[in-house]
Amino acid sequence: MTYTAEEKDGVHAQKSRLAIRAQKGKDWDGSAANDNIAWPLATSLIREGNTELLKAAFAYRKIHDQANSGALLGGRTASIGDGMALDRYSYVRPNGTVVYKHPRQKKSADVDIPAKRYVAPPSYDGIDHSSEEVKVSNWSNIPKPYNGDEPVNRKLDAQSKLIELRGRLGVLVEPLEMAAVDGATYQEIGNASGIADRNGSIAAGRAIVHMALLAIRDALGDVRRSDLAA
Structure with a gap:
């Protein structure tokens, strides 16, 4: 097969490209990767x-x-490599809506410190949330999912x-x-x-x-x- 002068450069480029592609996988032994069960x-x-x-x-x-x-029974304790976890205080308003306040930093595993939730009384909007008495009396633990x-x-x-x-x-x-x-x-x-x-x-x-x-x-x-x- 003969080519014109204008075609020769294009044919040469295509042949070079195909030759490079042909080198890929030339060492394949014919078996699929999943045939080699370890x-x-x-x-x-x-x-x-x-x-x-x-x-x-x-x-x-x-x-x-x-x-x-x-x-292990009951999980495990936290190690230094576990780092620190963050969670947020949550508040339940009298109308049933939940709002989230500032985050707190925990220095042990979640299994050791359960999440807390504050359930507001009916006079939620008038409560001074800086009052420790109010916070202590209305905080409760959020039950953790038990996987058995x-x-x-x-x-x-x-x-x-x-x-x-x-x-x-x-x-x-x-x-x-x-x-x-x-x-x-x-x-x-x-x-x-x-x-x-x-x-x-x-x-x-x-x-x-x-x-x-x-x-x-x-x-x-x-x-x-x-x-x-x-």
């Missing part, structure tokens, strides 16, 4: 099509995470369940947690069991982990979707 056990079980053991692995991992969640102790309850339940499952697993606890919690491969588990040969260690690791997951599946019974939800 959990070798799940990847292997998905490849095998073993959904039953995959559900057991997810369930064990969730129980282990909840048992070690670090949830569900995180702590889940943690305690999971700890009991984890103890029970570990008792069923016996010597299989360590290899299972290497695979389900720590993300070890079949080969690494086989190597930890004393097999140095690559193919032999993969086969041994797979057999050990599958035996452990079978025990978990039988102990947990029917694992539903709600059991695996975060």
